Amino acid sequence: MTRRIVIDPVTRIEGHAKISIYLDDGGQVADARFHVTEFRGFEKFCEGRSFREMPTITARICGICPVSHLLTSAKAGDDLLAVEIPETAKLLRHLMNLGQIVQSHALSFFHLSGPDLFLGYDFDPARRNIFGLIERSPDLARKGIRLRKFGQEVIETLGGRKIHPTWAVPGGVSAPLSPEGREKILRGLPEALSIAVETLDAFKRTLDDRQEEIRVFGSFPSLFLGLVAKDGTLEHYDGGIRIVDGTGKTVADGLDPRRYYEYIGEAVESWSYLKFPYYKPYGYPKGIYRVGPLARLNVATRCGTPLADAELAEFRQLGRGAVLSSFHYHYARLVEILYALERMEEILDRPDVTSRDVRAFARRNRFEGVGAAEAPRGTLFHRYRVKDGGLVTWVDMIIATGQNNLAMNRTVLQIAKRFVDGNRLTEGMMNRVEAGIRAYDPCLSCSTHAAGGPRFVFELIGPDGRTVDVRVRT
Amino acid sequence: MSAGGFWILGFGNLFREDDGVAARALEGLEPPGPDVAVEVVPELVPELAEELADLEGVVFVDAGRRGAPGEVRCEALAAGGASSPPGSHALDPASLLEYTERLYGRRPRAVLVTVAGRSFGFGTGLSEEVFAALPRARERILSAIEAWRGESRRRPPAGP
Numbered sequence: 008m009t010r011r012i013v014i015d016p017v018t019r020i021e022g023h024a025k026i027s028i029y030l031d032d033g034g035q036v037a038d039a040r041f042h043v044t045e046f047r048g049f050e051k052f053c054e055g056r057s058f059r060e061m062p063t064i065t066a067r068i069c070g071i072c073p074v075s076h077l078l079t080s081a082k083a084g085d086d087l088l089a090v091e092i093p094e095t096a097k098l099l100r101h102l103m104n105l106g107q108i109v110q111s112h113a114l115s116f117f118h119l120s121g122p123d124l125f126l127g128y129d130f131d132p133a134r135r136n137i138f139g140l141i142e143r144s145p146d147l148a149r150k151g152i153r154l155r156k157f158g159q160e161v162i163e164t165l166g167g168r169k170i171h172p173t174w175a176v177p178g179g180v181s182a183p184l185s186p187e188g189r190e191k192i193l194r195g196l197p198e199a200l201s202i203a204v205e206t207l208d209a210f211k212r213t214l215d216d217r218q219e220e221i222r223v224f225g226s227f228p229s230l231f232l233g234l235v236a237k238d239g240t241l242e243h244y245d246g247g248i249r250i251v252d253g254t255g256k257t258v259a260d261g262l263d264p265r266r267y268y269e270y271i272g273e274a275v276e277s278w279s280y281l282k283f284p285y286y287k288p289y290g291y292p293k294g295i296y297r298v299g300p301l302a303r304l305n306v307a308t309r310c311g312t313p314l315a316d317a318e319l320a321e322f323r324q325l326g327r328g329a330v331l332s333s334f335h336y337h338y339a340r341l342v343e344i345l346y347a348l349e350r351m352e353e354i355l356d357r358p359d360v361t362s363r364d365v366r367a368f369a370r371r372n373r374f375e376g377v378g379a380a381e382a383p384r385g386t387l388f389h390r391y392r393v394k395d396g397g398l399v400t401w402v403d404m405i406i407a408t409g410q411n412n413l414a415m416n417r418t419v420l421q422i423a424k425r426f427v428d429g430n431r432l433t434e435g436m437m438n439r440v441e442a443g444i445r446a447y448d449p450c451l452s453c454s455t456h457a458a459g460g461p462r463f464v465f466e467l468i469g470p471d472g473r474t475v476d477v478r479v480r481t
Numbered sequence: 482m483s484a485g486g487f488w489i490l491g492f493g494n495l496f497r498e499d500d501g502v503a504a505r506a507l508e509g510l511e512p513p514g515p516d517v518a519v520e521v522v523p524e525l526v527p528e529l530a531e532e533l534a535d536l537e538g539v540v541f542v543d544a545g546r547r548g549a550p551g552e553v554r555c556e557a558l559a560a561g562g563a564s565s566p567p568g569s570h571a572l573d574p575a576s577l578l579e580y581t582e583r584l585y586g587r588r589p590r591a592v593l594v595t596v597a598g599r600s601f602g603f604g605t606g607l608s609e610e611v612f613a614a615l616p617r618a619r620e621r622i623l624s625a626i627e628a629w630r631g632e633s634r635r636r637p638p639a640g641p
Contacts, residue, residue, distance in 0.1 A: 052496070052603040067496045067523065118527055137527075141583045148584060156528040 012427070014437055026440055027278075028423045036427050039420040041412070041444065042279045050402040058087050058376070058393050063173045065389065065404075072450055074107035074162060075382030075407075076389070077175045078244070082378025083389045084177025086265065087397070089372035095362040096179035101244040102192075102354050103165045103175070104380060105347040108243060109199065110158025111383035112300070112340040115448040116206070117151025120337060123442045124213075129435035150202045154344070157199040161351070164188040179366035186361050193355055200314075200348050207318065207341045217334065221325075223425045224443045225333025225418030228253025230286055230296035231305040232410070234264065234381050239308030241315075241346060243381040249306040250286060250296065255328025258286075264379030267388045271405060284410045295413040298385025299447065300339035305329040310342075312349035318342045333418050336446045371397045382407045384448055408449040418443040485535070486516040487626050488589075491542035492525055499550075499598025499611050503542040506596070506618045513623055514630070525572045527580060534585035538629045540622050541574040544611075545595030551610030553617045555625060558591040592625045594618060 012028040029038040049068055056064060062080040066073035078100050085092055116124075122135045126143060134142070141148045165184060166174035174181050214221070230253075234246040248262035248270075262270060274283040274291045285294035296302075304323075310316045322342055325335060354360060377390045385407030392401040422443040426436045489510070491503025504521045512519050522529075525541075533539060545554060558575055560582065572580065574593050582588040596618050599608035607615075 049603065064496065067494060073523075114527070137580065138583060141580075145584060152528050152531055152584070155526075156531060159526075159528060 012437075014440060026419055026423075026444070028419075028427055028440070034428060036420070036423045039416070039423045039440075040278060041416045041419045050404060053399055053402045056399050058084055058371070058391055058397050058399055059177055061389075061391065061399065062175050062177075066173070072107065072111055072382050072384070074103055074166075075380060075387050077173075078104055079378040079380045079382075079387045079389045081175035081177055081180075082380060083376040083391050084378070086376030086378060087371050087373050087391065087393060088177050088367070088369040088376075090178055090367040090369045092179040092367050093362075093364045095183065095359050096365045096367075097244070098354050098357060098360050099165060099180050099184055099365065100175055102184075102351060102360075103162055104243050105351050105354075106158045106161030106165070108158070108347045108383050109344050110155045110162070111448075112344050113151055113154040113158060115383075115445075116337060116340055117148065117154075119448065120442070120445050121147070121151065123438070123445070124210075124337065128438050128442060129433075132434050132438070135438070150206065154199055154202050154206075157195045160195060161192055164191055176366070178368055181366070183363045183365045184361050189355055189361055192351065196348060196352055200345070203341065203345045203348055204314070207345060210338065210341055211321075214338075220334045220439075220442075221332045223421050224446055225414060225421060226331050227417055227421065228329075228331060229414055229417075230258060230289070230294070231302035231329060232286070232296045232298050233303040233306040233386060234379070235260075235307050236311075237261075240311040241303060241307035241309070243303075243347075245380075248379075248386070251306050251329055253329050253331055255305065255326075259288075264386070264388065265377040267377070267379065267405065268390070268403075271388075271410075273405070273409075279412075281409055281412050283412050284405060285413065292413055295417070296410065297333070297414045298407055298410045299336060299383075300343050301330065301333065301336045302385065303381065304339045304342060310346045312346055312353070315342055315346035315349055318345060333414065333443065333446045336448065340448070371395075384408050384450055385410055406450075408447070411447050411449065415444055415447055415449065418446070485537050486518065487514075487629065488533070488536055488539045489517065489519045489542065489622055489626065490525075490529075490539055491519075491521040492523065493521075493544050494523055496603060496605060498600045498602055498604045498606065499596075499608055500544045500601050501605065502544045502596045502598060502607060502611050502615075502618070505607060505612075506542055506615050506622070510619060510622075513626055516630075517626055525574065525577045527572065527577075529577060530581040530584055533577065533581045533589055534587055536589040537633065538590040538626070540625050541591065541593045542618070542622060543574075543593065543595050544601075545597040546601075548595075548597035549610075550597050550599035550608055551614040552597040553614050553621055554593075554595050554597070555621045556593045556595070558593055560588065590629060594621050594625070 014026040025042050027040045027042060028036055031037040053064060062077045065076040065080045068076055118137055121140050126135050126139055230250050232248060232250045234242040235249045236242045236246045248264050249257060250259040252258050270287050271284050272287045274285060276283060285291040286296050287294060304319060310319050319342060322338060371393060375392050379386060379388045387407050388405040390403040391399050394400050419440055422440050426439045489507060491507045493500040493503045495501040495504050507519055507521050510519050558578055578588045578591055596611055596614045598611055
């Protein structure tokens with residue numbers, strides 16, 4: 008006889024999900040599932056709109072990673088126009104993407120996972136949140152704010168608004184970067200770099216005490232997928248897709264991201280609204296792969312900036328070939344923040360960064376366009392079909408978080424098997440299961456486009472459907 | 482924004498029908514003075530705390546989910562009113578104010594003006610009742626600012 012534990016909703020993530028844990032007769036974990044309980048409908052909403060509006064529209068899928076959709080959608084528009092955008096436009100789009108990496112990773116690390124990482128999984132749940140973190144370490148909380156604010160200011164300086172800037176358009180960007188804007192960003196870099204370096208050093212010092220999490224928070228072999236430049240350098244804006252396996256061996260390289268549908272399939276399960284992307288040549292579910300900071304550091308040959316490369320060399324010592332534990336998404340995020348800040352400085356030092364040649368103009372030249380870029384959480388794909396006047400007839404989006412769906416399910420099962428004893432339920436056990444999901448920094452609102460606030464119910468249900476136990480989070 | 486000034490801060494998603502009411506209410510709203518800024522954001526995010534800490538007062542504007550569609554409410558946000566600690570990047574006004582006070586040691590005076598919505602699906606228009614309520618919402622927003630400015634003017638200046 009199987010019993011089911013339900014954690015609904017999962018807390019301190021973006022969007023709504025629940026975790027079901029199935030126990031056997033002995034009260035031990037037999038299986039676990041990560042359910043997404045929101046309904047996806049944004050693609051249908053986009054049909055009938057002009058492809059030129061799509062960056063603005065899709066940026067509103069989510070308030071936390073609008074830039075990713077803005078840029079990816081603009082790239083799909085570039086493809087529909089069949090234009091090569093000016094070099095300066097590429098630099099500026101890349102710069103904005105890096106600003107978003109910084110602000111999004113800062114939020115994930117300091118605000119969402121920070122309470123677990125710095126207060127502990129068994130800390131009083133009423134205070135294991137950002138308020139508790141402020142009480143314990145106000146300076147750390149303020150650093151997170153400063154870093155996030157810097158990232159947002161990069162976005163605002165370029166796009167004119169902090170959130171949902173409409174500045175990236177098919178063909179390029181709508182406004183150049185002024186010399187004053189360039190100076191403003193450069194002035195903010197030293198403080199941001201200092202915070203990034205200090206935080207990374209402080210986090211690395213705690214790793215010895217985290218061996219158990221490292222061992223069971225999603226530590227399993229899988230494929231890893233991400234964009235890299237032609238020479239294998241870490242990439243967030245352009246490049247080709249590289250896939251490596253758990254030993255670090257390259258499985259595929261130089262894949263055209265515009266033809267993602269040829270090598271990425273999507274499976275559907277009856278118990279979740281979120282689809283299950285997989286690498287087609289390996290089939291489902293063997294084609295499980297991960298995207299995002301951990302994957303990007305696994306697929307890249309180098310970061311290409313000095314401080315980040317030094318950190319990458321140290322990071323690589325955590326695994327043989329590829330770093331496997333999803334707990335190390337936290338570490339990878341910090342390395343990426345450092346990389347992003349260094350890369351920003353390189354871009355801003357280029358003389359053409361303030362050029363006014365930022366847009367190519369054309370009419371629709373293709374009926375299908377695809378854009379791809381690295382969002383903070385992983386590779387994002389937008390694919391549009393349009394009819395003669397440029398009105399969208401069909402949209403497909405593969406969201407970064409969705410590509411980690413299989414991996415998140417395996418992570419939940421791994422953690423649950425180690426920590427959950429159905430005969431003795433503790434809040435700390437359940438929080439560890441949730442923390443495994445939080446390591447991926449999922450954006451379920453992006454993946455499923457829902458609105459509204461979370462409920463806090465944790466329920467143990469018997470196989471006959473009767474509630475055995477209820478825990479309420481307030 | 483200037484330190485000690487006021488902020489009219491609307492939030493909501495323009496593509497979720499009535500959730501976009503704040504943006505529509507504040508569209509073209511002239512700030513009633515150089516010490517008042519008007520801004521619309523999709524969500525309240527943690528880094529807004531740094532700006533809030535320096536302000537005299539803030540009027541949050543949002544769609545409401547309680548009450549008859551079109552009903553305009555103005556609720557004072559007192560200290561200790563946070564419904565729950567923020568568990569996401571998107572905060573509610575009370576949590577953001579609490580966050581501000583805990584991080585920076587002070588918080589501005591605050592009210593929340595809401596217009597109850599009817600529909601929150603995918604779409605860009607407002608329900609009829611919500612659209613009709615826009616002038617009343619603007620009136621409440623401006624009244625709150627004017628009341629605070631009146632109090633500031635009547636306050637005796639700090640002296641030796």
